[in-house]
Each structure stands twice: as C-alpha cells, then as structure tokens.
Amino acid sequence: MTDQVKLVLASGSPRRLALLNQAGIEPDLLMPADVDETPERGELPRRLAQRLSEAKGRLVAQRAKDAEMNALVLSADTVVAVGRRILPKPDLEDEAEACLRLLSGRTHRVYTGVCLVDLKGRAHTRLVESRVRFKRLSRDEITDYLACGEWRGKAGGYAIQGIAGSFVVKLVGSYSNVVGLPLSETIGLLSGQGYDVRAGWVERAA
Numbered sequence: 001m002t003d004q005v006k007l008v009l010a011s012g013s014p015r016r017l018a019l020l021n022q023a024g025i026e027p028d029l030l031m032p033a034d035v036d037e038t039p040e041r042g043e044l045p046r047r048l049a050q051r052l053s054e055a056k057g058r059l060v061a062q063r064a065k066d067a068e069m070n071a072l073v074l075s076a077d078t079v080v081a082v083g084r085r086i087l088p089k090p091d092l093e094d095e096a097e098a099c100l101r102l103l104s105g106r107t108h109r110v111y112t113g114v115c116l117v118d119l120k121g122r123a124h125t126r127l128v129e130s131r132v133r134f135k136r137l138s139r140d141e142i143t144d145y146l147a148c149g150e151w152r153g154k155a156g157g158y159a160i161q162g163i164a165g166s167f168v169v170k171l172v173g174s175y176s177n178v179v180g181l182p183l184s185e186t187i188g189l190l191s192g193q194g195y196d197v198r199a200g201w202v203e204r205a206a
C-alpha cells in the first residue's frame with residue numbers, strides 16, 4: 001500500500017461525488033465552498049465557469065491550510081449558456097420554465113471549469129465545453145418536466161442524467177462535463193499532481 005496524497009472535493013454537489021466515484025476515485029473529505037456565484041457585468045459564460053471554479057478551490061484550500069491539512073483540493077463550476085446569455089440555476093418554477101422554453105429546439109453550450117489546488121497552493125485549471133441540442137419541447141412536456149422537480153438547483157434548469165436526457169438529440173463533447181465534472185480532464189489534473197488515479201481500479205474487480 002503506497003502513501004496516497006489526500007484529496008478534498010470542494011463541492012456539495014452529489015453529482016460531482018458520484019462522477020468521481022464512477023471513475024474509481026474516493027475523496028478523503030468533502031468541503032463545500034460557499035462562494036457568490038453572481039456573474040460580473042458582461043462576463044462571458046466560459047470566464048464565469050473558470051473564475052468560480054478557481055474561487056471555490058482557493059477558498060477551500062485556504063480552509064484546509066488553516067486546519068493544517070496537506071491535501072489536493074478539487075473544485076468545479078458548471079455554466080449553461082445560449083450564446084453569451086448565462087442561464088440561472090433555478091429554484092423557482094418560473095425561472096426553470098423560461099430556461100426550458102429557451103433551450104427547446106436549440107443548441108446550447110455547457111462549460112465546466114475544473115480547478116485543482118496543489119500542495120503548494122498553486123491552482124491548475126481546465127475549461128471544458130460541450131454542445132447540447134434539445135428537441136423541440138411541447139407545452140405538455142415542459143409542464144410535466146417542471147412537475148418532476150429534477151431541474152431544481154441545476155444549471156440551465158435541467159439534468160441530463162435524468163428525464164431531460166430524453167430531450168437531447170445531439171451532444172458534442174463530454175457527457176460528464178454536462179453533468180458537472182469532466183472526468184478525462186479531472187483525471188489528467190490529478191495525475192499531473194502525482195495522485196494515483198488507478199489505485200482504486202483493482203479493488204473494483206473484487
């Protein structure tokens with residue numbers, strides 16, 4: 001058994017944890033970051049995703065340091081956009097409905113910024129973009145989707161890993177990026193810092 005570097009996931013998103021677990025990685029600790037996610041005036045979607053992922057990572061890395069923990073800190077932020085327009089993470093049905101109407105029959109982009117703060121406090125970042133096309137949604141489909149509640153707290157007012165997966169007619173890019181954590185790039189960041197990303201693979205066979 002080798003001494004594995006500790007990993008902190010700076011996220012309260014169950015989706016991000018599930019994606020990491022899917023790739024065979026178990027973070028040692030979950031430390032959600034509470035940053036203000038309001039876009040700056042005129043801020044572009046990709047820049048927002050990158051800025052917020054880094055802000056979350058740096059905040060939690062500082063907390064970990066204050067607690068005298070020696071750990072890599074992984075964070076992410078997902079932004080859904082139509083052109084330059086950044087869609088909200090709706091908590092209210094009206095907002096979600098407006099998102100779905102906008103996304104219906106259109107192609108939109110999903111950006112996820114990923115940040116890994118290393119043991120020396122340096123931030124390593126990646127920005128991943130996927131393009132998603134939705135079929136045209138009928139009024140009834142929108143009404144029923146709103147009733148299911150899966151949109152709540154999700155960027156753009158939908159979750160591709162649930163019922164809304166059936167709205168997708170085309171996806172160009174990474175599926176895990178749309179759910180909230182692009183796995184290939186995340187694994188790349190982790191292994192770049194000496195984290196043994198394959199340590200859990202063998203256990204899975206048992």
Ligand SMILES: Cc1cn([C@H]2C[C@H](O)[C@@H](COP(=O)(O)OP(=O)(O)OP(=O)(O)O)O2)c(=O)[nH]c1=O
Nearest residue numbers: 011012013077078154155158159160178179180
């Ligand atoms: C587009 C899309 C987003 N989402 C989710 C992923 C994220 O949880 C959320 C985007 O919000 P984020 O602000 O990126 O993340 P979060 O606040 O939920 O979690 P944390 O900052 O603690 O890491 O939308 C899906 O689950 N499925 C999807 O298809």
